[in-house]
Amino acid sequence: MIELSQVVKTYQAGLATPFTAVDRVTLSIPAARLTVLKGPSGSGKTTLLTLIGCMARPTSGRIHLHGLAGDALPHLAPAEALEITSLPERFLTAIRRRTFGFIFQQFNLVRGISVLENVLLPTYPTGEDHRAVEARAMARLESLGLARHLRSSVDRLSGGEAQRVAIARALINDPAVIIADEPTAHLDSRLSEDFMGLMSEFKDAGKTLLITSHDPIVYDSSLADLVVEMRDGRVVSGT
Amino acid sequence: MRPPLQRYRNILDFALSSLLRRKGRNLALISVYTLVVFVIASLVFFVQALKREAHELLAQAPDMVVQRMVAGRHDPVPLAQVEAIRSIRGVDGVQARLWGYYYDPVFGGNLTVLATEDPALAPDAIWIGQGVARSMRVREGDLIPLRGYDGQSTLFSIQKVLPESSELVSSDLVLMAPKDVRALFHFPEGLATDLAIQAGNPRELPTIATKIVELYPDSRPILKSEILRTYEAVFDWRGGLMVVVLGSAVLSFIIFAWDKATGLSAEERKEIGVLKSLGWESSDVLLLKFWEGTVISVTAFLSGVLLAYAHVFFFSASLFEHALKGWSVLFPRFRLIPALDGYQLTVLFFLTVLPYTAATLVPSWRAATVDPDAAMRS
Numbered sequence: 001m002i003e004l005s006q007v008v009k010t011y012q013a014g015l016a017t018p019f020t021a022v023d024r025v026t027l028s029i030p031a032a033r034l035t036v037l038k039g040p041s042g043s044g045k046t047t048l049l050t051l052i053g054c055m056a057r058p059t060s061g062r063i064h065l066h067g068l069a070g071d072a073l074p075h076l077a078p079a080e081a082l083e084i085t086s087l088p089e090r091f092l093t094a095i096r097r098r099t100f101g102f103i104f105q106q107f108n109l110v111r112g113i114s115v116l117e118n119v120l121l122p123t124y125p126t127g128e129d130h131r132a133v134e135a136r137a138m139a140r141l142e143s144l145g146l147a148r149h150l151r152s153s154v155d156r157l158s159g160g161e162a163q164r165v166a167i168a169r170a171l172i173n174d175p176a177v178i179i180a181d182e183p184t185a186h187l188d189s190r191l192s193e194d195f196m197g198l199m200s201e202f203k204d205a206g207k208t209l210l211i212t213s214h215d216p217i218v219y220d221s222s223l224a225d226l227v228v229e230m231r232d233g234r235v236v237s238g239t
Numbered sequence: 240m241r242p243p244l245q246r247y248r249n250i251l252d253f254a255l256s257s258l259l260r261r262k263g264r265n266l267a268l269i270s271v272y273t274l275v276v277f278v279i280a281s282l283v284f285f286v287q288a289l290k291r292e293a294h295e296l297l298a299q300a301p302d303m304v305v306q307r308m309v310a311g312r313h314d315p316v317p318l319a320q321v322e323a324i325r326s327i328r329g330v331d332g333v334q335a336r337l338w339g340y341y342y343d344p345v346f347g348g349n350l351t352v353l354a355t356e357d358p359a360l361a362p363d364a365i366w367i368g369q370g371v372a373r374s375m376r377v378r379e380g381d382l383i384p385l386r387g388y389d390g391q392s393t394l395f396s397i398q399k400v401l402p403e404s405s406e407l408v409s410s411d412l413v414l415m416a417p418k419d420v421r422a423l424f425h426f427p428e429g430l431a432t433d434l435a436i437q438a439g440n441p442r443e444l445p446t447i448a449t450k451i452v453e454l455y456p457d458s459r460p461i462l463k464s465e466i467l468r469t470y471e472a473v474f475d476w477r478g479g480l481m482v483v484v485l486g487s488a489v490l491s492f493i494i495f496a497w498d499k500a501t502g503l504s505a506e507e508r509k510e511i512g513v514l515k516s517l518g519w520e521s522s523d524v525l526l527l528k529f530w531e532g533t534v535i536s537v538t539a540f541l542s543g544v545l546l547a548y549a550h551v552f553f554f555s556a557s558l559f560e561h562a563l564k565g566w567s568v569l570f571p572r573f574r575l576i577p578a579l580d581g582y583q584l585t586v587l588f589f590l591t592v593l594p595y596t597a598a599t600l601v602p603s604w605r606a607a608t609v610d611p612d613a614a615m616r617s
Binding site: 026052053055056057073089090093094096098102104108110111112113117121123124125126127128129130154173195 | 243244245247248252256257260261430509510513514515516517518519520610611614
């Protein structure tokens, strides 16, 4: 479970024009379930994702990971709760690498390199055996129907293919939590349904899924266990 | 614990593939960088090689040369001084030298005419340097006319063209019998251009010089060590002309490196954000940028140094010929002896590779130390 307590994120704090993107959010995100954060643009969904995903620190408040960061920090007992907001940068990085898999709205694939290299990127700093991770990446790409694009540059992929590469990359380190930011924003309805189908598989595999979306295909899906609505940085329903 | 070697290898692999992604930009960067290293390395190699040649040549030179001064100008020395100087304690030998400059109006160059008493030199014959042979388009057995002081031409047969190995000093040389030198220049009997002195113990040279000046107050003794010091002053790369040339080159290189390396594009900044969000530590990003900078700078350094080596030692520094090979129009063609000075290469390495690598790391460090979401949004 991921537990947020009175989390606030203010940009340009202390300057003349501070902006509070997330305002006193208290929320519990259940493990091995699909949680959807919905709301209009600027409601703070993406900012909240970056805070949960250890990509930024909240201005105030606490975030606890319950039994999710055991792989990332070997000294931690698997079920132990971990308060992440006060952790040093290198622990946050380890958690990002092991606990979370990110699927970005713009996919954020690195241009000019191959599909396979993109998927391998999160494994480079781990120092794992190259052949082992390559085999793992190829298997994952194959399962996503991208076997024939292994060596192709990502610049040549369609939107749906690029997203599947981003998914393969998010899964390469076998994270416990998959975070997807507006994953269907650039997909047509059929591809959006396909995406939800993949999420269903991951949910069945025991992954915790956290998705921001204002697409009804996502938040009205029967897969969604919890839908949290946000507006102006605050949670307005769904807690 | 992460196997560090594999991590280094993975990041190096990615650095190489990153460089290939921006082929055009990186090739342009390496080309300019190589050019700068080439110019600096050529200068360093060339000057160093010249210094070495000069040292080797001066090893054969007399320990001291004595000139006579009249009104502050160099004037012929009476031969009567030879015996007087030879009698000074410590002097091993005194040789009166007869030489002068001959201006050839046809090809507009100065020749150095030197008298030799080598018995191998045939009467009315001369030996000439390679540069003279090239300029006059003559070879052994040909006859060449030289205009004397009175405007009358005298024909000399070329008995020998001096070997290429001595070209650095003999390019513009014409060797002839003393009587021919005197006839050509109307040089009076009983006088010589200067005196070459050999001493048994080089430590006694300053004392000998003092005694010569006491004996002949209008004389000017020039010690070999003074000539060497002059060479040092002119060619030393930490002083004289070289410091100005090298300083300008290094400064322009630093400006170039700073300009090229400090500007992280928006795409590069975003990539750093993506890598951090995927679990790369700041140190991983810095290692990546370090490898990228190192590959570029070391490639350019090695290419520049190798090209400079070929330029100086195989092509006789042809690009610097007009600037650095003396004042004559008879540029000597010679092959400098290849030599590498580890100290100079190290200094060159630190002057060129370090500024670039540092300039690459600073902006990457700034981008890598911010939160990944900020880097991605920027």
